[in-house]
Amino acid sequence: MKYKRILLKLSGEALAGEAGYGVTHDVLNQISEEVKDLVEMGVEVAIVVGGGNIHRGVAGATRGMDRTSSDHMGMLATVINALAMQDSLEQKGVFTRVMSAIDMQEICEPYIRRRAERHLEKKRVVIFAAGTGNPYFTTDTAAALRANEIDAQVIFKATKVDGIYDKDPMKYDDAVKFDQLKYIDVLNKGIKVMDSAAISLCMDNEMEIVVFNMFENGNIAKAVRGEAIGTKVIK
């Protein structure tokens, strides 16, 4: 195995599946099967969940809401997703802890770095909820931040397509897939992988990112073995 400790970034959109909104049971089931396989392979897995399937701060602000309040709603949306993910994993017998960047101790643990690392060492899956805990950030940035904090070797970014393309492969037949990209090229060319704050944080700390289709059976195991899959973003 190439990676022993990974951080998996799941966007809200990924959890919603075809429905496009809310959480889809089948999708959760599929993801937790893959995560269970990873845990059984001995990989330490941390997950950052997004919230875009329920609420996005920017969208609320565009409709005239106060941006900070709207971002607070977005962060709470990630907690809903984290609890759904936890439930699905636990139904498969995978020990899981949700740690939130915003205190809500009746529902989940507060984020404490050393405790998160201890959970990982004990082979519990740790789900980081509520992003960074701050408005004006995204869960991509939370993924970059937490991955560095817990010394993950890589960020796996699960998408519906099999990597990063020069243009939207859903719209253009002639879209070309990149096997590897440099952080700086992602930033300069404005390629939509993660937002620029997240990419910068990864670039400054040489945190590798692998973007791939997690919904193709067995892909995640291939990614962990370091097989060429999806697109790698590196130095």
Ligand code: UDP
């Ligand atoms: N959010 C935030 N601070 C953070 C992370 C998230 O304010 O550190 C809010 C923000 O409003 C964002 C929403 O939570 O739009 C949902 O997160 P995101 O858009 O990153 O979810 P994803 O696109 O991964 O589904």
